[in-house]
Amino acid sequence: MTPFDYHAPKTLRSAMRLVQAFGDDAKVLAGGHSLIPSMKLRLAAPSVVIDLSGVAGLKRVTAGNETISIGALATHYAVESHRLLPSKCSLLPETAAEIGDAQVRNRGTVGGSIAHADPAADWPATMLALDAQFDIAGPDGERAVAASDFFVDLFITDLQPGEILTQIRIAVPAECSGGAYVKMRQSASGFALAGVAAQVTLDDAGNCASVAVGVTGVAPAAYRAHAVEDALVGQGIDAVADAAAHATDGVEEFQEDHHASGDYRAHLARVFTQRALSQAIDRAA
Amino acid sequence: MKIEVTVNGEHQSYDVEPRMLLVHFLRDVVGLTGTHVGCETSLCGACSVMLNGDAVKSCTVLAVQANGAEITTIEGLAQNGELHPIQEGFWECHGLQCGFCTPGMIIAAHQLLERNPKPSEADIRRGIEGNLCRCTGYQHIVDAVQYASKKMTT
Ligand SMILES: Cc1cc2nc3c(=O)[nH]c(=O)nc-3n(C[C@H](O)[C@H](O)[C@H](O)COP(=O)(O)OP(=O)(O)OC[C@H]3O[C@@H](n4cnc5c(N)ncnc54)[C@H](O)[C@@H]3O)c2cc1C
Ligand code: FES
Ligand code: FES
Numbered sequence: 001m002t003p004f005d006y007h008a009p010k011t012l013r014s015a016m017r018l019v020q021a022f023g024d025d026a027k028v029l030a031g032g033h034s035l036i037p038s039m040k041l042r043l044a045a046p047s048v049v050i051d052l053s054g055v056a057g058l059k060r061v062t063a064g065n066e067t068i069s070i071g072a073l074a075t076h077y078a079v080e081s082h083r084l085l086p087s088k089c090s091l092l093p094e095t096a097a098e099i100g101d102a103q104v105r106n107r108g109t110v111g112g113s114i115a116h117a118d119p120a121a122d123w124p125a126t127m128l129a130l131d132a133q134f135d136i137a138g139p140d141g142e143r144a145v146a147a148s149d150f151f152v153d154l155f156i157t158d159l160q161p162g163e164i165l166t167q168i169r170i171a172v173p174a175e176c177s178g179g180a181y182v183k184m185r186q187s188a189s190g191f192a193l194a195g196v197a198a199q200v201t202l203d204d205a206g207n208c209a210s211v212a213v214g215v216t217g218v219a220p221a222a223y224r225a226h227a228v229e230d231a232l233v234g235q236g237i238d239a240v241a242d243a244a245a246h247a248t249d250g251v252e253e254f255q256e257d258h259h260a261s262g263d264y265r266a267h268l269a270r271v272f273t274q275r276a277l278s279q280a281i282d283r284a285a
Numbered sequence: 286m287k288i289e290v291t292v293n294g295e296h297q298s299y300d301v302e303p304r305m306l307l308v309h310f311l312r313d314v315v316g317l318t319g320t321h322v323g324c325e326t327s328l329c330g331a332c333s334v335m336l337n338g339d340a341v342k343s344c345t346v347l348a349v350q351a352n353g354a355e356i357t358t359i360e361g362l363a364q365n366g367e368l369h370p371i372q373e374g375f376w377e378c379h380g381l382q383c384g385f386c387t388p389g390m391i392i393a394a395h396q397l398l399e400r401n402p403k404p405s406e407a408d409i410r411r412g413i414e415g416n417l418c419r420c421t422g423y424q425h426i427v428d429a430v431q432y433a434s435k436k437m438t439t
């Protein structure tokens with residue numbers, strides 16, 4: 001690691017001031033489980049590190065009647081172990097439990113994973129499937145961005161220089177809703193070779209009133225599988241297999257490395273879409 | 286930069302470079318070499334320590350991030366010369382061969398048993414999935430954790 005100055009602000013205001021003051025020379029640090037490995041490899045070499053972990057109020061996870069709020073600095077374990085989330089929105093703890101290992105989940109944060117936008121990260125798929133809103137603090141105040149507008153490309157998001165992700169908001173799913181996350185783990189790290197998050201709401205007849213599918217690990221950025229959703233709305237579980245065949249429609253470039261070829265990832269995306277949707281519908285019923 | 290930490294109950298302050306990893310701080314500055322460095326890439330778990338009650342891979346934490354924290358290393362588990370039940374389990378069940386992974390394994394098991402005092406075999410395997418052992422084949426480690434679980438809950 002190249003040397004750097006370290007700051008540990010206690011309030012969001014002083015964090016924002018530091019971020020503005022140091023500009024491109026600085027990186028904010030959350031759980032450090034992506035940033036520190038990158039700094040060891042000198043893929044990142046900030047001259048200033050601004051540690052957000054002491055900033056008051058950014059770690060809270062609350063599950064109200066209508067909205068679930070996850071502070072950007074909440075750890076994966078805080079979501080995995082939250083007492084109310086299994087009943088309010090089981091897709092969240094189910095996704096958290098799939099990340100890395102116990103030590104990684106104790107340290108890594110939800111906001112850090114979203115801001116980092118690793119193409120194989122788990123949260124992006126689930127945030128897309130839950131239509132999450134991201135609250136972002138910037139030099140000109142606060143703004144909110146929908147997950148579907150946030151993940152742009154490989155490690156590129158809608159976050160602008162000088163901005164800090166502060167909170168993730170998710171509407172509590174309606175009655176008769178269910179979710180599921182299905183992934184294939186890269187066996188050393190646990191990162192997704194492919195991961196599919198599905199969230200459905202059923203109507204009185206047991207057909208899908210709404211369907212949302214997020215896919216990670218397959219393309220440079222996680223995406224919503226709109227073609228799958230369109231094919232399944234108004235239909236029941238019998239239509240899942242045909243709908244899932246559309247899981248990679250519109251994907252122009254596939255992730256490909258020594259762990260898995262693009263073709264294999266595309267295949268996994270279709271199979272896991274079918275599995276995730278079937279489980280989600282089962283749970284909603 | 287100046288930091289204050291409590292390591293195995295002992296409160297001290299130190300002057301460290303911001304880029305120093307917690308594992309190097311514990312081994313080279315504090316002098317506690319029970320915590321091992323296996324991979325330094327967050328994968329093997331040999332460097333696991335308890336940081337404010339959470340098991341963490343100390344090769345992926347900066348020492349400055351531990352400012353104000355309480356740390357427990359493998360050296361802090363035995364009390365009054367008596368092995369901790371997990372250590373005793375590793376002894377009784379042959380949970381180690383070369384012993385390189387053992388400090389990290391014991392810390393991971395410690396976290397698991399705190400959160401889930403009576404884990405199933407599957408729970409144990411999942412609890413230690415962030416820790417690699419190249420010798421034992423894991424079965425004796427699982428036995429050791431089961432031994433400790435029994436001892437700690439009866
Ligand atoms: C061994 C290992 C296994 C892993 N396995 C998985 C896995 O299976 N699935 C998975 O999804 N992830 C996995 N991860 C990644 C892990 O979840 C990381 O914790 C996560 O990707 C980043 O979160 P962090 O809090 O550690 O962020 P950091 O590393 O602190 O930061 C990451 C980046 O985001 C920026 N950033 C962080 N927080 C904010 C914020 N609030 N606002 C703006 N920018 C911010 C930082 O500047 C940095 O550029 C693994 C990591 C390791 C080391
Ligand atoms: S040395 Fe830290 S995980 Fe291997
Ligand atoms: S006992 Fe040798 S690595 Fe585990």
